[in-house]
Amino acid sequence: MNRDLVSRWNSVVGAGDTVYCLGDFCMRGNPVPWIRALRGRKVFIRGNHDNALMRARHHSVISYGGYTFYLVHDPCDVPDSWKGWVIHGHTHNNRMDIHPFINGIRRTINVSCECTGYTPVSLDRIISLDLDTIERMETLSDRPVRKGHPVPGKEW
Numbered sequence: 001m002n003r004d005l006v007s008r009w010n011s012v013v014g015a016g017d018t019v020y021c022l023g024d025f026c027m028r029g030n031p032v033p034w035i036r037a038l039r040g041r042k043v044f045i046r047g048n049h050d051n052a053l054m055r056a057r058h059h060s061v062i063s064y065g066g067y068t069f070y071l072v073h074d075p076c077d078v079p080d081s082w083k084g085w086v087i088h089g090h091t092h093n094n095r096m097d098i099h100p101f102i103n104g105i106r107r108t109i110n111v112s113c114e115c116t117g118y119t120p121v122s123l124d125r126i127i128s129l130d131l132d133t134i135e136r137m138e139t140l141s142d143r144p145v146r147k148g149h150p151v152p153g154k155e156w
Contacts (some may be wrong), residue, residue, distance in 0.1 A: 023047020023073030
C-alpha cells in the first residue's frame, strides 16, 4: 500500500513542487524513509495520527489564484471568523453529506485520499473547477453540481 501511495504521489508531484500534507501522514513507525521517497517540498499539517511529525503545523493560510485558503486537518478546527475557503482532510469519505470533495455552500474542499483517488491534487486543478459556481462535487472524479442546477432526486 505505501509503495502504491508513493508511486501515485510521484506521478503528479515534481521535485520543485510544494505539497501540503493535511494530516494523518503516519500512524506508526518511522516516517522518514517514506518522506524521503516522495518528491517535492513537504509542509506537514498535524493530523490526529501524526505524533512522529515533530515539526508539523496546526494550520497554514495561503493565497493562490485569487483565493485565500485555510489548510487544516480537521475542518472543525477552523475559526468561526474565517470567511475564505477551507481545504481539509480528516473526514475521509465518512460524512459525504457534509464533507464531499467540494461543498460550495460551506466553502470546504475535502482532500482526504478517498476523495482524490489517493493522489495529491494541485491548486491549479481545484481552481480550474470554477469554485465559486460549485454547489457540491462528491469526489475529484465526479462532475460538479453547479449552483442553481440541482441534481434530480437529491436534497442536500
